[in-house]
Amino acid sequence: MSDTSVKQSLSEFYQLNNFEADGGVSNLVSWAKVGPFTFPILNLKSRKKALIFHDLHHLITGYQTNMRGEAEISAWEIASGGWGRLWYIWGIVLSGFAFGVAFYPKTTKKAFEVGNGCRNAYASGIKINDLLNLELNELRDLTQTKNHSHRSYSFWAILSVALITIPPTVIILLVFS
Numbered sequence: 001m002s003d004t005s006v007k008q009s010l011s012e013f014y015q016l017n018n019f020e021a022d023g024g025v026s027n028l029v030s031w032a033k034v035g036p037f038t039f040p041i042l043n044l045k046s047r048k049k050a051l052i053f054h055d056l057h058h059l060i061t062g063y064q065t066n067m068r069g070e071a072e073i074s075a076w077e078i079a080s081g082g083w084g085r086l087w088y089i090w091g092i093v094l095s096g097f098a099f100g101v102a103f104y105p106k107t108t109k110k111a112f113e114v115g116n117g118c119r120n121a122y123a124s125g126i127k128i129n130d131l132l133n134l135e136l137n138e139l140r141d142l143t144q145t146k147n148h149s150h151r152s153y154s155f156w157a158i159l160s161v162a163l164i165t166i167p168p169t170v171i172i173l174l175v176f177s
Contacts, residue, residue, distance in 0.1 A: 003135065003136070003137065004135070004136055005132075005133070005134070005135055005136070006056065006059070006131060006132050006133070006134050006135070006136055006139050007132045007133070009059050009136045010023075010052075010055060010056065010059065010132070013055060013058060013059055014055075017065050023051055023052060023055050024043070024051065025043070025048050025051050025052065027043050028042070028043055029041065029042055029043060030043055030047075033067075034067060034099070035067075041092065044088050046086040046087070046088045046089055047088060047089060047092070049086065050083060050086055050089045050122065052128055053120070053121045053122040053128070054073070054077070056121045056131060056139065057073055057076065057077060057120055057121060058073060059136060059139070060120075060121070060139060060140050060143050061073060061076055061111070061114070063076065063111065067099065067103070067104075068100075068103075068104050068107060070096050070099075071096050071097065071099050071100025071101075071103070071104050071107070071108050071111075072100065072104070072107055072108060072110075072111035073096070073111070074093045074094070074095075074096030074097040074099075074100060074108075075097050075100055075108045075109070075111040075112040075115060075156075076111045076112065076114060076115035076118070076120070077093055077115065077120055077122075078093060078094075078097055078112065078115065078151065078156050079111075079112045079113070079114075079115030079116040079118075079151050079153075079156075080115035080116070080118040080119055080120035080123065080143070081118075081119050081120045081122065081123025081124075082120075082123065083122060084122070084123070091163075094159070094160040094163055094164070095160070095164055097156065097157070097160040098157075098160035098161045098163070098164040098165075101157045101160060101161055102161070109153055112151075112153045112156070113153070116150055116151055117144070118143045118144060118145070119142075119143055119145050120143060121139070121142075121143060124142060124143070124145075126142070
């Protein structure tokens with residue numbers, strides 16, 4: 001797929017992963033499977049905006065769409081520039097990262113370290129249509145541009161785990177006290 005257009009590679013990615021032709025952007029809800037559980041993820045405006053960039057990140061990195069791959073891509077996205085002011089997306093990505101820290105610590109940390117040397121497609125500031133018109137190898141080269149801010153794995157790991165564990169713990173304590 002490296003010598004094809006990003007648009008064509010994205011279409012092949014969607015087919016390979018049994019996704020809708022638009023990657024699920026038009027759906028009101030997407031479903032995330034975590035072990036035996038399936039959770040709804042609302043397709044809010046910010047998620048619709050971010051989803052295609054997220055899928056481009058899968059093309060750039062080669063990380064799979066299984067739980068391990070989503071944990072890795074979450075780590076890579078945080079380290080490679082994050083999601084600006086898309087707070088809902090930050091919540092989703094931090095959840096994926098926390099899952100990775102807990103269940104796939106080595107590969108999640110490695111993905112974070114790789115991301116620290118990159119700038120993700122969203123953080124590049126380049127419009128999506130311009131990115132889609134590139135060749136896949138050009139997109140990969142573009143993201144290898146050094147990210148000038150070095151992010152701390154430990155800080156983001158602690159933050160993500162805290163954001164995922166503290167609210168339910170407080171609720172449980174309030175309910176059962």
